[in-house]
Amino acid sequence: MKKNKKNIILIICGIAIGFFNGLFGGGGGMVCVPTLKKFVKLPQKKAHATTTFIMLPISIASMIIYITSNNFVFFDYVWIILGSVLGGLIGAKILNIANNKIVAIIFAILMLVGGIRLLF
């Protein structure tokens, strides 16, 4: 792929990733991972690792705006945040052991159920 064409695609994808992160506070990874796999030809692990690296500054930027726009008291939510960190470390360990297909199916079902419930 020509370098210029690839760079343009990356710019567009970057804008899309930022858009979802700014609008929803998440979901950017869903655009980022396939982008890296398809256009940058990164292998699975590198795609996920680079995605986390990309999402960090993007999330920090969104976070600052969200915090300053809403009344956010860190200590009210410290348990949720601690839980997330712990869960993240557990999840990373499980990643190697779990059957990817089953996990993906469960995840898709949960998203579908969650989405439908949010609409009503």
Add this chain to the structure above:
Amino acid sequence: MFLGFLIGIIGGIVAGMGMGGGTLLIPMLTLFLGFEQKAAQTVTLVAFVVLAIFVVIIHFKNGLIDWKSGTILAIFGVISAVITALLTRSLSNGTLKTLFGIFLIVLAVIEFISIFKKSKEKKGKNC
């Protein structure tokens, strides 16, 4: 408090498995803990940032980060996120919640299609 911790763990596990940082945490916070949509998104962002700092350090040590593409995507992502986040302030919690619900359903459908395609490919190879 305990429920929040538990939900945080579940959300974190999903994130740790590379399944999309906040995508399940946000609906869990709104559906089970009664969070407003914007508050749920804010907490999720903070949780993700804290977690991601550790994760990125580990990935960096393992040499798994592609700096070239990562930098381009990050720069434009940040600009886009800032503009979008500022604009999102004018959306109501209710509207944002509905949009997010639709977003999750779309993601779920894409995920199902992707799983189905992969199954087909595997079966094809075995023939």
